[in-house]
Amino acid sequence: MSKIQNKTNDILDLLMKNEIHNLYTIIINQYSYETEILGQIVTAAREGMIHPSLMTPQELASTLKAIEQSIKKIYSIPMGTKRYEINEFQKITKIRIYYSNDRLVFDIVIPLIIDTELTLYRLTPVPMRHNQDNSSGWYMMDITYNNIAVTKGYKKFTTYTDQQLNECKETSIYKICNTPQPIQDNNERQPCEVQNFYKADTYANPELCTVKKINLKRSIYQKLKRKNTWIHAGKETLTVSCANLIDSFIIQTNDAGVIAINDISCRVYARDAVLTATEEIQITKYKDFTPVTNMNNILEKIPEHIHKFETDEKWEKGLAMQFTDLHDASKSLDEVQQMINQELSREQNQKHQFVHSNLLYVTIILAVISIILIIAIYIMIKCKYIRSTEVMEFPGRIVRYRAPNRNDYIRNYEETPFTPPPSLR
Missing domain, CATH: 1.20.5 (Single alpha-helices involved in coiled-coils or other helix-helix interfaces)
Structure with a gap:
């Protein structure tokens, strides 16, 4: 019996050791797992994300709904109250993490918005060719603002600089931006380019439109974002070649307009450029607004001597000019008049x-x-x-x-001896 008891104790000891070893292994694995999860949590927080082990998307959405009900009605949480918005919600939040009292503390900053939807436009002035009698010239509108955000009815607007737009938080749906400038009414006192959104066919106050003259030496092409469309200005001979066409065809352009390539197998060859279409995979579409302006009323008031005068801007060879670069290469009508006066003064x-x-x-x-x-x-x-x-x-x-004296004759005569001729001797 004593031997059996000893064997039983040995077996129990072995089982106990095995259980202790298994428990130790489980604790080590749990520690390793939690340490790894903790590292993932910190890494995710540094990337501005919340790890699902801390809060699931469902829990986060319900928490945001409860928070939204407790804030003022004029403000709202831009997104995240729905589960499918969590990925976009993480783009607009700022997460900070720090250690305090043996705990990791997450500081989540969520921007609150006033629900005002604006459409942001990047203004691109396109030169216009104006013919008058035997003279012609290229003109463009001088703009005050580069970026304008307007309401749906174009009745209100605000402006942004490029630096202010870089500070916006962008999602796949929209941008969330501060409004450094107040939202203004679009009325007759606003600049000319702002009135184009509200009254594109007429100008209530044409004197507000500042026109600049440019010496367009070569054609300019500017591609619209995520479209096989180019804004074009200049005199050009275009050769269109497509894969399903045997022969290419030629198009002459003398003014400004839009070149759209609907078939991605086609190419458009210009003198200094090749327009190649690409297949867009993204679904996001950008809205373009092209006002139908009637600038003839403004351009016809320009004197003929300004039409005939050519500015002397020098375009660097190889420089890819954009329409936004024409501001520095153009001259206002007052500057052109001053140049004409200087030229007349120089000729005078x-x-x-x-x-x-x-x-x-x-x-x-x-x-x-x-x-x-x-x-x-x-x-x-x-x-x-x-x-x-x-x-x-x-x-x-x-x-x-002096006449000779007679005494001299007598004296000379007396002094000369007389010799008689031989016959008298």
């Missing part, structure tokens, strides 16, 4: 300089001729004076000639 100065130079040359020539004439007259007078002096002195010499 050149004429004055030419006249003054000619007068100087004529004066020098007349002075030289006068000097030559004076010298010639002096020589002639001198020669005449010399001849007159010789004629007057010759009679003077004759008058002063």
Whole structure:
């Protein structure tokens, strides 16, 4: 019996050791699992996400609903009250994590919004070609704002800078932005480009529209976002080639417009560009607004001498120009008028300089001729004076000639001996 008892105790000890080992293994595995989960929680928090082990999407949605009921009615939580919005909700939240009193504390910042839906537009002024009699020119509207957000009826708007848009929180549905500028009414006192949204066919106050002149030396193409459509301006010869067409065809463009490629197998070849269509996979569509403006009433008021004047902007070769870059390459009508005045002043100065130079040359020539004439007259007078002096002195010499004295003759005669000729001897 003693041996059986000892064997039983040994078996119990072995079973106890096995259970202790299994329990130890379970504790180690649980510790390893919880440590790994804790690391995942911290990593997820750093990425701005809430780990499902802390709060499931259903729990988070119900919690957000309860929070939304407790805040003021004018504010609301933008998203997250529905389970399928959790992924988008994490894009707009900011999660901070810190350790306090042996606990990990999560600080979740959720933006509250006033439910005002605005449509954001990036303004792109397109040059317009205006012909008048024998002159033509390219003109574009000068804009005050680059980004405008308008309501559905285009009756209210606000503006944003590029830096302010970068601070917005973007989801696949919409952007959540602050409103640094107040939401204003679109009325007749607003800039011209704002009135285009509300009164595209007419301008209540055309004087608010500032037109700028540009010397468009080459064509410009700008692709619309996620569309096989390009805004084009300039005089160009386009060659269209498609895979299902045997021969390509040519299109001439002389103005501004839109080039859309509906078949992705087609390409459009220009002088300095090739337009290639791509297949868009994303479902998101961007709305474009092209106001049908009547700028003829404004352009026809421009004087003819401004139409004929060409600005001297230099376009760098190889530089990919966009329509948004034309602001720096264009001149306002006042600047063009000032350039014309400077050119007229320069031409007038050149004429004055030419006249003054000619007068100087004529004066020098007349002075030289006068000097030559004076010298010639002096020589002639001198020669005449010399001849007159010789004629007057010759009679003077004759008058002063002393006649021989008779006594001299007698004396000379007496001194000469007389010799008779041989015949008288």
